[in-house]
Amino acid sequence: MTLLPILVAVLLGALTLALVLYPLYRHIPVEVSEQAASSLTATTQAEREQMARAALKEVELDYQLGNLAETDYRSLRERYTRRAFVAMKSRRQSEEAIDALIEERLRQLREEHNHEKNLTGHETAAMDDNTTRKCDDTE
Numbered sequence: 001m002t003l004l005p006i007l008v009a010v011l012l013g014a015l016t017l018a019l020v021l022y023p024l025y026r027h028i029p030v031e032v033s034e035q036a037a038s039s040l041t042a043t044t045q046a047e048r049e050q051m052a053r054a055a056l057k058e059v060e061l062d063y064q065l066g067n068l069a070e071t072d073y074r075s076l077r078e079r080y081t082r083r084a085f086v087a088m089k090s091r092r093q094s095e096e097a098i099d100a101l102i103e104e105r106l107r108q109l110r111e112e113h114n115h116e117k118n119l120t121g122h123e124t125a126a127m128d129d130n131t132t133r134k135c136d137d138t139e
Contacts, residue, residue: 045091052084 063073
């Protein structure tokens with residue numbers, strides 16, 4: 001009878017210890033896991049741009065807190081600024097290409113509309129001529 005509570009306490013203690021020590025046993029550096037996660041999730045230009053801006057802000061904060069030396073800060077700032085500019089340029093080019101496609105499609109639709117309008121106008125004029133001729137014939 002007294003053995004059961006001791007056994008439950010030991011099992012609970014072992015389970016708690018395993019849960020606490022598991023992250024230490026399976027330790028992956030934070031930078032590596034963040035880089036892996038960020039490379040998988042950065043699929044669009046806008047996301048890449050936001051990530052570069054966030055990294056730039058983080059570098060700035062680390063420098064202000066004294067966690068980065070000035071030389072490291074300058075090199076990281078330059079690298080992340082370049083990444084942000086490249087992402088912004090890429091996104092802008094994509095948007096310009098999409099805008100060009102939209103403009104081309106609008107032009108095509110306007111031409112089709114004008115063509116249909118012209119055809120309908122000619123048909124209406126022809127119908128008016130036929131109606132006038134029939135009226136003249138009946139008189």
